Amino acid sequence: MKLTQFLVCFLLLSGLALGQSHTHKKKSHTAPPAKAETWQSIHQSALIIDTHADTPQRFLDENFDLGENTPISQGHIDLGKIKQGNLGAEFFSIWVEPEFKGNYAKRAFDLIDSVYQQAARHPDKMTMAFTADDIVRARQQHKFAALMGIEGGHAIENDMRLLRAFYRAGVRYMTLTWSNTNDWADSSGDIQDPNIKHHNGMTDFGKDVVREMNRLGMIVDISHVSDATFYRALVISQAPVIASHSSSRELTNHPRNMTDDMLRAVTNNGGVVMVNFYSAFIDENYRKASSDPEKMKQRDAEVEAFKKAHVHPDGSPVTYDEYAGIEKKWAAQVQRTPLKSLIDHIDHVARVAGVDHVGLGSDFDGVTSLPEGIDSVADLPKITQALLQLGYTSEQVQKILGGNFLRVMREVEATAKRLQEESKESDALTFEDVELMVGNRVNAAQLIERINQHGVNFDLTSDRRTRLKAENADDAVLDAIAKARRK
Numbered sequence: 001m002k003l004t005q006f007l008v009c010f011l012l013l014s015g016l017a018l019g020q021s022h023t024h025k026k027k028s029h030t031a032p033p034a035k036a037e038t039w040q041s042i043h044q045s046a047l048i049i050d051t052h053a054d055t056p057q058r059f060l061d062e063n064f065d066l067g068e069n070t071p072i073s074q075g076h077i078d079l080g081k082i083k084q085g086n087l088g089a090e091f092f093s094i095w096v097e098p099e100f101k102g103n104y105a106k107r108a109f110d111l112i113d114s115v116y117q118q119a120a121r122h123p124d125k126m127t128m129a130f131t132a133d134d135i136v137r138a139r140q141q142h143k144f145a146a147l148m149g150i151e152g153g154h155a156i157e158n159d160m161r162l163l164r165a166f167y168r169a170g171v172r173y174m175t176l177t178w179s180n181t182n183d184w185a186d187s188s189g190d191i192q193d194p195n196i197k198h199h200n201g202m203t204d205f206g207k208d209v210v211r212e213m214n215r216l217g218m219i220v221d222i223s224h225v226s227d228a229t230f231y232r233a234l235v236i237s238q239a240p241v242i243a244s245h246s247s248s249r250e251l252t253n254h255p256r257n258m259t260d261d262m263l264r265a266v267t268n269n270g271g272v273v274m275v276n277f278y279s280a281f282i283d284e285n286y287r288k289a290s291s292d293p294e295k296m297k298q299r300d301a302e303v304e305a306f307k308k309a310h311v312h313p314d315g316s317p318v319t320y321d322e323y324a325g326i327e328k329k330w331a332a333q334v335q336r337t338p339l340k341s342l343i344d345h346i347d348h349v350a351r352v353a354g355v356d357h358v359g360l361g362s363d364f365d366g367v368t369s370l371p372e373g374i375d376s377v378a379d380l381p382k383i384t385q386a387l388l389q390l391g392y393t394s395e396q397v398q399k400i401l402g403g404n405f406l407r408v409m410r411e412v413e414a415t416a417k418r419l420q421e422e423s424k425e426s427d428a429l430t431f432e433d434v435e436l437m438v439g440n441r442v443n444a445a446q447l448i449e450r451i452n453q454h455g456v457n458f459d460l461t462s463d464r465r466t467r468l469k470a471e472n473a474d475d476a477v478l479d480a481i482a483k484a485r486r487k
């Protein structure tokens with residue numbers, strides 16, 4: 001690997017010295033695309049995976065049906081536009097607003113349910129998916145695959161059992177934080193705020209969360225986390241990580257974006273960075289204009305006034321979707337960024353992290369401004385067209401559009417399988433384990449040692465006692481089993 005990295009660096013450097021801009025890509029004049037292969041056909045043949053859309057809030061809070069044709073002023077995703085854009089799979093974000101304090105998990109499960117409801121309503125067009133194979137299978141059946149990722153580790157309410165319950169409910173990634181630092185991991189959103197208690201990255205519990213996610217097969221998502229949390233997560237995680245919706249800080253200086261050093265760390269980790277489409281994350285001018293302190297103050301005051309005027313009778317918080325119109329109105333005052341800004345970010349991540357470590361994480365339905373030309377998911381083909389124009393090969397484009405993510409998802413699944421098999425070995429002994437050892441005449445002293453070391457996961461019923469006795473099990477062994485269970 002070292003030699004390969006050296007060669008890649010050498011080629012990149014020599015390319016820069018010659019003023020060539022895309023030395024890592026196949027040159028179009030050396031390998032012209034076959035006549036039949038147009039950008040449209042390349043886009044149509046790709047399995048496209050987007051890893052972040054906030055549509056579930058629309059399902060739940062606005063009663064939006066994915067089958068409805070939705071005006072672009074109101075939303076970025078519906079089944080018609082998904083077909084037009086040839087989107088194969090979407091990770092719907094289970095985003096838990098911090099305002100739901102005390103009810104984080106309830107809110108998360110309500111959002112999860114809303115995704116299942118959509119799949120149930122449109123079984124001919126879409127299907128729930130939980131594995132990389134599911135995504136591929138959905139594609140073969142000409143169905144759109146819906147997956148889910150939790151946005152904001154506070155959703156697990158500091159309870160590992162809830163993390164596991166979310167996995168069982170179908171959640172396949174979790175951002176360790178949203179814009180808020182939680183009780184176990186720091187966020188980039190408030191890392192400068194001295195009033196927030198930070199954890200120098202992550203607490204011991206936070207590290208255990210990452211380990212348990214690895215064991216379950218839930219992808220560790222580092223979008224939104226602070227830099228220290230990012231580096232700690234990479235040290236701990238035994239599986240590749242993703243940034244489900246993050247762009248480049250080198251190009252646009254937002255703390256939510258990733259530095260080049262972080263991009264290289266993701267390469268070493270084997271993960272993938274899915275580029276966010278939001279204008280403020282991909283255009284430095286837009287970011288500055290939209291973060292004008294005076295205007296932000298006015299906008300926030302307007303939102304607060306709206307919340308006060310629209311208090312829910314049941315005391316539940318006013319949701320983002322209710323006041324999104326205000327935020328969109330303020331965002332519209334700033335000129336949208338050209339499509340080129342988005343392509344530049346994809347290109348930058350591909351150059352720094354490598355073309356095997358970049359993908360798409362649109363943040364559709366969660367952002368107030370998208371680049372010119374990208375009004376909705378229907379416009380995804382324009383990204384394919386632009387990348388091909390830039391000199392990327394059709395094979396590279398297919399990786400960016402979904403292949404890279406699929407590889408990472410498979411690796412996360414394989415890591416979970418391995419970890420589960422390993423932990424099984426050290427786990428408490430089953431009755432079958434003990435019976436087998438007794439049957440194989442493992443001597444009493446050795447057997448007792450193993451029983452004491454691992455414990456047993458079964459009760460010594462009279463039936464089991466009789467069966468072990470029939471195999472001539474020592475009374476001391478039976479006593480050890482009874483004691484090991486009590487532990």
Ligand SMILES: [Zn+2]
Pocket residue numbers: 151224245
């Ligand atoms: Zn986000």
